[in-house]
Amino acid sequence: MRTGPSVQALADAVSSRVGAARFNLWFQGNATFVPLGGRIVVATRNQHMQEWLEHTFGTAVKAAVAEVYGADTTLRWAVDNLPLEETRSEENGARSEDKKSENRDRGAARSEDKKAADSASKSALRAPHPAIPQVDLFGDPVSQPKPKVKRPDPEAEALARPISSQRTGRRWKSLADFVSGPCNxxxxxxxxxxxxxxGQGANPLVVHGPVGTGKTHLLEGIYAGMKRQSDQRPCYVTAEEFTTRFVQASRLGKMSAFRRQFRECSTLLLDDLHFLATKKATQEEFLHTFDALVADGRQVVVTMDCHPRLADELMPELLDRLLGGAVWGLMPPDPETRLEILRKKSCGPGPMIPDAVLKALANTLRGNVRELEGAVNSVRHYAKVTGRPADMATAREALGDLLRHAVRVVTVADVDAAVCTTLRLAAGTLQSKARTWAVSHPRMIAIYLSRKHTAATYGEVSKHFGAKTHSTAVAAEKKVRAWLDKNASVAIGDREWSVKELVDRIERELQR
Incomplete structure (x- = not known):
C-alpha cells in the first residue's frame, strides 16, 4: 500500500524555510494545508490573511510543496469559506465518465492513493482551523453568499470602556492656572x-456659582492633578453624559457595565449636577452610586449653578447627602481678581497689552471669567490685524459694543421684579397695601436689596413700595440685616425660607 506525504511534513518544510517563530505566528491557526489529489490548497481564515501570506511567504510555500509533493504539484490559495466535504463532493460530481472508468481500471493502487488523500483531507478537516478552499475542480473561484456578520453595537462598546479612556484627546485645565481671590x-x-x-476631608465637595466663575476649571484641575498619581483612577463626567449613559444602559440591558464604570473609580467628578433636577430615575441611580463610593471612602466632587437648597427638583435624599459635605460658592470676580485674570490671560504669544489698559478693563468690565478672556482675545486680535499697538484707543475700538453694555444700572424696579420672579408673586404684589407675612416679608427683603444694589434713597425706595415715610424703608433694612446676622428663616406662603439663601437666589436673578 502506498501513502502520500503527510500534511505535517509539508508544515515542517514550510517552517524550516520561514523560521519556526514566523511560522507559529502567521500560519498556526490562520492557515491549513489541504492536499487534494495533485493539488495543494492553502486555506486561510479571511481574504486579508490570504493576500498577506501569499505575498510574504508564497515563494517559500511553493518550494516546500515541490520538495514534499513533487514539482508537478499545483499550489492554490483559497479563503476558508466552504465546508471541505461539499467541495470534494462538487469535485467528484464534476468528474467525467471517462475519468471514472480510468480510475476503476487503475486498480487497487489507485484506490489506496485515493484513500490516503481522503484520510489526509479528513485529518485537515479535524484540525483546529479546518481547511475550506474556495475553488472548484479546475481551480476557479467558487461564488458563495457571504456569511452574515454581527456588527458590533457602538453604544454597547462605549458602555464597556472606562470613562477615562474615552477622553484621551481633551486638554485638561490645571489648578496652577486658576486665579484665586476673595470670590473663590x-x-x-x-x-x-x-x-x-x-476622601480624607469633607465628602462630598459641592462647588456652586453662576456661569463663568470657574466651577468646571476647578473640577478639571482636580482630575488633571489626580491623573498624575499612579494609584488614582479619577472619573470625570458631566451630568448630561451620566444621564445619556444611564438611558443607553437601561435600553441595552447593560446596567451592570454602567455601574461598574462609575463605582470602580477612585474619585467621581460630576459637572452640572443641576442637570438632573427633573430626572428622578437618573437621580436615584446617582444616589446609589454616591452612597457606594462614599461608603468605600472614595471622594465625590460635584458642581451646581446654585446652592443645593435652592435646587427645587432635587430628591430630598440626594439633597441631604450633598449638605452632609462641604458646600462652597463661587462669586463673580471682584476688581482685584478681574485684574489678575486679565493679566494671566494676556500672557503668551501676540501683542502685549499694557497694564494700564488691563486696569481700565478690570474697572469697566463686570462680567464673568469668559467675558474677560474674550475681551483680551478681541483686543490682541484687533491689534494684530490692524498692525496697531494694543493701547486704550485700540481697546475701545475692539470692545466698543461690550464696553457700552458693561455697566448695567440696577433700579428699584429691577429688584422688585427679581423678588416677584423668585417667589412667584404676581407683578405689583409688593406695592400693595397688604400686611400679611406672605407680602410683608418679601417687601422687606426687596427694600434691603434696593438699598444694597441701587443708588436710590430711603425716600425713593419707600415711595416705590407704597410706604408713607422713609422710616419704613429704614426699619425694613435693619430687620433684614438682623435676620442675616442670625441666619434666620422666615415663612413666606406655605414654605419656610432661609433668609440668606433667599437673598442669594434673588441676587442671582438680578444678574441675569
Missing part, C-alpha cells in the same frame, strides 16, 4: 485638598 479662595483651597488627600 475657599473653593480653590478645597480643590487642592482633594488632590492631596482624596
Amino acid at each position: 479662595r475657599v473653593a480653590h483651597a478645597s480643590a487642592l485638598s482633594v488632590i492631596e488627600e482624596p
Whole structure:
C-alpha cells in the first residue's frame, strides 16, 4: 500500500524555510494545508490573511510543496469559506465518465492513493482551523453568499470602556492656572485638598456659582492633578453624559457595565449636577452610586449653578447627602481678581497689552471669567490685524459694543421684579397695601436689596413700595440685616425660607 506525504511534513518544510517563530505566528491557526489529489490548497481564515501570506511567504510555500509533493504539484490559495466535504463532493460530481472508468481500471493502487488523500483531507478537516478552499475542480473561484456578520453595537462598546479612556484627546485645565481671590479662595483651597488627600476631608465637595466663575476649571484641575498619581483612577463626567449613559444602559440591558464604570473609580467628578433636577430615575441611580463610593471612602466632587437648597427638583435624599459635605460658592470676580485674570490671560504669544489698559478693563468690565478672556482675545486680535499697538484707543475700538453694555444700572424696579420672579408673586404684589407675612416679608427683603444694589434713597425706595415715610424703608433694612446676622428663616406662603439663601437666589436673578 502506498501513502502520500503527510500534511505535517509539508508544515515542517514550510517552517524550516520561514523560521519556526514566523511560522507559529502567521500560519498556526490562520492557515491549513489541504492536499487534494495533485493539488495543494492553502486555506486561510479571511481574504486579508490570504493576500498577506501569499505575498510574504508564497515563494517559500511553493518550494516546500515541490520538495514534499513533487514539482508537478499545483499550489492554490483559497479563503476558508466552504465546508471541505461539499467541495470534494462538487469535485467528484464534476468528474467525467471517462475519468471514472480510468480510475476503476487503475486498480487497487489507485484506490489506496485515493484513500490516503481522503484520510489526509479528513485529518485537515479535524484540525483546529479546518481547511475550506474556495475553488472548484479546475481551480476557479467558487461564488458563495457571504456569511452574515454581527456588527458590533457602538453604544454597547462605549458602555464597556472606562470613562477615562474615552477622553484621551481633551486638554485638561490645571489648578496652577486658576486665579484665586476673595470670590473663590475657599473653593480653590478645597480643590487642592482633594488632590492631596482624596476622601480624607469633607465628602462630598459641592462647588456652586453662576456661569463663568470657574466651577468646571476647578473640577478639571482636580482630575488633571489626580491623573498624575499612579494609584488614582479619577472619573470625570458631566451630568448630561451620566444621564445619556444611564438611558443607553437601561435600553441595552447593560446596567451592570454602567455601574461598574462609575463605582470602580477612585474619585467621581460630576459637572452640572443641576442637570438632573427633573430626572428622578437618573437621580436615584446617582444616589446609589454616591452612597457606594462614599461608603468605600472614595471622594465625590460635584458642581451646581446654585446652592443645593435652592435646587427645587432635587430628591430630598440626594439633597441631604450633598449638605452632609462641604458646600462652597463661587462669586463673580471682584476688581482685584478681574485684574489678575486679565493679566494671566494676556500672557503668551501676540501683542502685549499694557497694564494700564488691563486696569481700565478690570474697572469697566463686570462680567464673568469668559467675558474677560474674550475681551483680551478681541483686543490682541484687533491689534494684530490692524498692525496697531494694543493701547486704550485700540481697546475701545475692539470692545466698543461690550464696553457700552458693561455697566448695567440696577433700579428699584429691577429688584422688585427679581423678588416677584423668585417667589412667584404676581407683578405689583409688593406695592400693595397688604400686611400679611406672605407680602410683608418679601417687601422687606426687596427694600434691603434696593438699598444694597441701587443708588436710590430711603425716600425713593419707600415711595416705590407704597410706604408713607422713609422710616419704613429704614426699619425694613435693619430687620433684614438682623435676620442675616442670625441666619434666620422666615415663612413666606406655605414654605419656610432661609433668609440668606433667599437673598442669594434673588441676587442671582438680578444678574441675569
